[in-house]
Amino acid sequence: MSVTVTTAVYEGPFDLLLNLILKEEVELYEVSLSSIVDAYLVELERLEALDLEVATEFLLIAAILVELKTRRLLPGRDGVDADDEFGLWEERDLLLARLLECKTFKDAAVVLRRLAAEASRSWPRRAGLEERFLGMAPDLLDGVTADDLRAACLRGLAPRPSVHVETEHIAPIRASVADAVAELVDEIPRSGTITFRHLTRGLVDRIEIVVRFLAVLELYKQGVVEVDQLGAFGDIHVGWRPGAEPGDVDLIDAYEG
Amino acid sequence: MPDDQMPDERMVEVRRAVEAILMVAVDPVPPNLLAQLLEVSTATVEAQCAALADGYEADGRGFALVRVGGGYRFQSHPDQAPWVERFVLEGQSSRLTAAALETLAIVAYKQPISRAQVSAIRGVDAEGVMRTLQQRGWIDELSRDPGPGNAILYGTTREFLERMGLDSAADLPPLGDFVPGPEVVEALERGLMADPGTPADQPIEVPIEASTGDGLVGGEPAEAPEG
Amino acid sequence: MPDDQMPDERMVEVRRAVEAILMVAVDPVPPNLLAQLLEVSTATVEAQCAALADGYEADGRGFALVRVGGGYRFQSHPDQAPWVERFVLEGQSSRLTAAALETLAIVAYKQPISRAQVSAIRGVDAEGVMRTLQQRGWIDELSRDPGPGNAILYGTTREFLERMGLDSAADLPPLGDFVPGPEVVEALERGLMADPGTPADQPIEVPIEASTGDGLVGGEPAEAPEG
Numbered sequence: 001m002s003v004t005v006t007t008a009v010y011e012g013p014f015d016l017l018l019n020l021i022l023k024e025e026v027e028l029y030e031v032s033l034s035s036i037v038d039a040y041l042v043e044l045e046r047l048e049a050l051d052l053e054v055a056t057e058f059l060l061i062a063a064i065l066v067e068l069k070t071r072r073l074l075p076g077r078d079g080v081d082a083d084d085e086f087g088l089w090e091e092r093d094l095l096l097a098r099l100l101e102c103k104t105f106k107d108a109a110v111v112l113r114r115l116a117a118e119a120s121r122s123w124p125r126r127a128g129l130e131e132r133f134l135g136m137a138p139d140l141l142d143g144v145t146a147d148d149l150r151a152a153c154l155r156g157l158a159p160r161p162s163v164h165v166e167t168e169h170i171a172p173i174r175a176s177v178a179d180a181v182a183e184l185v186d187e188i189p190r191s192g193t194i195t196f197r198h199l200t201r202g203l204v205d206r207i208e209i210v211v212r213f214l215a216v217l218e219l220y221k222q223g224v225v226e227v228d229q230l231g232a233f234g235d236i237h238v239g240w241r242p243g244a245e246p247g248d249v250d251l252i253d254a255y256e257g
Numbered sequence: 258m259p260d261d262q263m264p265d266e267r268m269v270e271v272r273r274a275v276e277a278i279l280m281v282a283v284d285p286v287p288p289n290l291l292a293q294l295l296e297v298s299t300a301t302v303e304a305q306c307a308a309l310a311d312g313y314e315a316d317g318r319g320f321a322l323v324r325v326g327g328g329y330r331f332q333s334h335p336d337q338a339p340w341v342e343r344f345v346l347e348g349q350s351s352r353l354t355a356a357a358l359e360t361l362a363i364v365a366y367k368q369p370i371s372r373a374q375v376s377a378i379r380g381v382d383a384e385g386v387m388r389t390l391q392q393r394g395w396i397d398e399l400s401r402d403p404g405p406g407n408a409i410l411y412g413t414t415r416e417f418l419e420r421m422g423l424d425s426a427a428d429l430p431p432l433g434d435f436v437p438g439p440e441v442v443e444a445l446e447r448g449l450m451a452d453p454g455t456p457a458d459q460p461i462e463v464p465i466e467a468s469t470g471d472g473l474v475g476g477e478p479a480e481a482p483e484g
Numbered sequence: 485m486p487d488d489q490m491p492d493e494r495m496v497e498v499r500r501a502v503e504a505i506l507m508v509a510v511d512p513v514p515p516n517l518l519a520q521l522l523e524v525s526t527a528t529v530e531a532q533c534a535a536l537a538d539g540y541e542a543d544g545r546g547f548a549l550v551r552v553g554g555g556y557r558f559q560s561h562p563d564q565a566p567w568v569e570r571f572v573l574e575g576q577s578s579r580l581t582a583a584a585l586e587t588l589a590i591v592a593y594k595q596p597i598s599r600a601q602v603s604a605i606r607g608v609d610a611e612g613v614m615r616t617l618q619q620r621g622w623i624d625e626l627s628r629d630p631g632p633g634n635a636i637l638y639g640t641t642r643e644f645l646e647r648m649g650l651d652s653a654a655d656l657p658p659l660g661d662f663v664p665g666p667e668v669v670e671a672l673e674r675g676l677m678a679d680p681g682t683p684a685d686q687p688i689e690v691p692i693e694a695s696t697g698d699g700l701v702g703g704e705p706a707e708a709p710e711g
Contacts, residue, residue, distance in 0.1 A: 014379070018445075096442075096445055099445050100437055105359050105378065105379075105435070109358035109359040116420055118335070119422030120420070121335035122332040122333050122335050122338070123332060123508040125279075125280070125332060125508060126508075127281075128283045133565075133568055134619055134620065138573070140584075141647055146656055148585070149588070149648065149657075150656065150657040154659060155586055156606065157659075273561070274546060276546030277546035278567060281559075286571075286575070290575055294570050319500035319502065331507055332507065333504035333505070333508050334500070334503075337504030337505075340521065341505055341508055344505045344508070344513075392607065
């Protein structure tokens with residue numbers, strides 16, 4: 001089954017998923033996950049810049065889908081951890097709730113568009129007072145001093161506060177894989193072998209850690225580092241490959257996956 | 258004094274004064290302000306405004322008296338839009354993108370709401386869209402969340418109501434009207450089904466048309482981004 | 485086509501369109517502009533406007549259609565002046581909005597300055613506020629930019645400076661070692677560029693100030709959240 005999704009612009013993962021499930025009238029389990037990913041990559045290209053927040057949200061959803069799909073495909077569920085099973089259902093219900101909420105507001109937006117279109121056929125009267133009444137309006141300059149003017153001018157000319165600042169606690173971290181690669185190329189050769197845990201010390205946001213990990217994978221792909229993990233959940237050891245030169249590394253401009 | 262005991266001359270006086278005041282007002286004038294200025298009851302103001310509005314319509318005037326944004330105002334009659342457009346070159350409102358409208362809907366129904374909450378519902382960062390909406394006067398900062406972080410909480414403005422032709426936010430159609438019907442819920446559930454017991458080859462019938470048409474994702478053509 | 489040969493429906497159409505356009509016009513509309521928009525002769529426009537004006541008077545409307553300043557406009561009926569005065573005195577708050585004060589201050593400190601530059605600095609269209617500041621006699625047109633576009637340059641009036649107790653704009657308190665925001669620098673450096681006015685092909689910024697009366701007076705706060 002081919003899924004053609006190149007004509008619509010998706011605003012994030014919910015859009016895409018809603019579209020796949022409803023609009024395209026497909027059984028999600030008949031859609032190969034790679035076509036979901038392909039469709040998404042098309043949208044990312046349209047965005048021109050990789051929005052990590054959108055991308056990670058999508059990956060999260062894709063991960064849930066992969067898991068749901070594997071459960072569906074594998075025969076028998078004996079021995080499945082009950083807690084895992086419960087957690088999966090919980091994730092699924094959460095996703096369902098978000099999709100429903102998303103759909104609700106999409107439909108509400110359509111009504112707003114109609115209301116706005118109807119209202120825009122009329123223009124309000126905004127002519128205001130006739131000249132003869134202007135003089136009797138309250139003296140608005142009453143109490144305004146030259147110093148008030150100075151203060152108002154400074155306010156007016158001040159750099160407009162960036163919206164970023166106001167909500168820093170929730171603003172997305174704009175970590176770049178390219179930056180992380182550059183840092184690792186500086187750090188790993190000096191340390192010899194180092195654990196991933198050590199490489200990410202001091203990082204608070206999960207996104208930053210993910211970006212570090214992608215950078216390690218990038219260096220591994222380029223063959224300049226060796227990666228070793230002794231056991232499941234064990235420390236990941238990253239070492240500079242003997243003979244590799246830091247200068248050999250392509251410092252990528254944008255992470256291409 | 259109730260309307261029915263008010264002499265006709267007084268009613269005429271109220272009507273004329275309302276016409277004069279609304280002619281110089283820039284924003285919708287609340288009925289209680291008119292009542293206070295004219296020393297009559299709000300009910301009288303509302304009855305006389307309704308009478309005026311009906312009269313203009315019956316006389317086939319090119320303008321209308323409407324109740325919007327919490328008050329009364331004069332505006333051009335909707336059916337005169339083609340002529341007014343010729344005069345008002347700029348066009349009244351730049352169209353909002355689908356993304357902006359969805360964000361606006363979330364703010365309208367969930368106000369007061371923080372940007373982070375809007376982003377969570379939309380699944381994408383809402384910063385850019387919300388800044389645009391604020392610059393255009395559709396939404397504004399209402400207050401600060403008293404909780405940790407003191408996030409700014411947003412809501413819609415009177416300008417929003419005027420542009421929607423609504424008297425108050427309470428006149429928005431109830432959100433419940435848009436909650437997807439059982440068939441959509443079922444379709445989504447089946448789409449996310451993890452139960453191998455359900456046959457996978459059964460086609461999902463989604464009454465897309467039944468669910469308010471192009472409200473579906475991707476149903477509308479992509480709109481040009483606004484400058 | 486002379487009036488007496490024009491079908492009645494066409495006359496009604498012209499009258500309704502005139503009513504609609506004059507209702508939304510801020511300044512008096514010249515009859516030849518109406519004639520051009522409605523594709524009729526100026527004589528027809530004048531005849532229809534006269535008929536409308538007579539009709540409003542005969543109906544005892546609280547407003548009037550008058551010919552003033554080279555054009556037609558709606559205004560409050562002169563005999564309703566006492567009610568309008570009441571509205572002016574009691575119906576509005578007498579606080580200068582922060583936005584209006586900032587606009588006034590920017591003109592005072594950065595004069596001569598074009599409307600486009602003020603808009604660029606303020607981030608919203610300054611037309612409404614600047615027109616009202618001009619109506620109040622606080623700012624006025626000083627000159628024309630000699631560069632392309634010949635944008636009108638504004639400055640404060642002598643009366644305004646006197647009100648502030650200043651001999652000239654040079655006597656304003658110095659701004660000090662203040663570094664303006666990049667958008668301000670850019671707006672001023674862009675120099676006295678052609679005043680773009682409001683090109684039809686650009687999205688129109690909704691002047692947020694316009695939502696609070698004449699832009700000078702503090703209006704109501706943003707709509708209270710509901711639900």
